[in-house]
Amino acid sequence: MQRTESKLVLVVDDDEVERFLLRRALEDEGYAVEEAETADDALLYCRLAYPDAMVVDNFLPGKTGIELCEALRDEPATIRLPIVLLTGSKDPGVRELARRAGASIYLQKTPDPGPVIGAIAGLLAQMRDPHPTRH
DSSP states (O other), X not given: OOOOTTOEEEEEOSOHHHHHHHHHHHHHTTOEEEEEXXXXXXXXXXXXXXXXXXXXXXXXXXXXXXXXXXXXXTSGGGTTOOEEEEEOOOOHHXXXXXXXXXXXXXXXXXXOOHHHHHHHHHHHHHHHOSSOOOO
């Protein structure tokens, strides 16, 4: 297990199994994890607590993950929140929509949580050091 200084990651997905698998993988890496099933639940959570990062499925009941990204970018407290947007869609237009909405990283959903863990770690490292030394 790596040391992550108990960074809090909010996982937003309407699929209970997906949330459980991501929670377990993130907790195994030392992250604290909270969950939300909908975009509205996630927005409410972000107004009450301040996660260090979010993992968001695009296909949610009600608002989509892309709409959630847009709403978060409109709020001063979450304008720079690292957001990993996940989708099972193979539509190349979704990637551009995610970028425009303010998703930090867009990933194809896979059974392997490794890319999500790596994305969260990389985004949080950038937050600690906004001007990394280039080699």
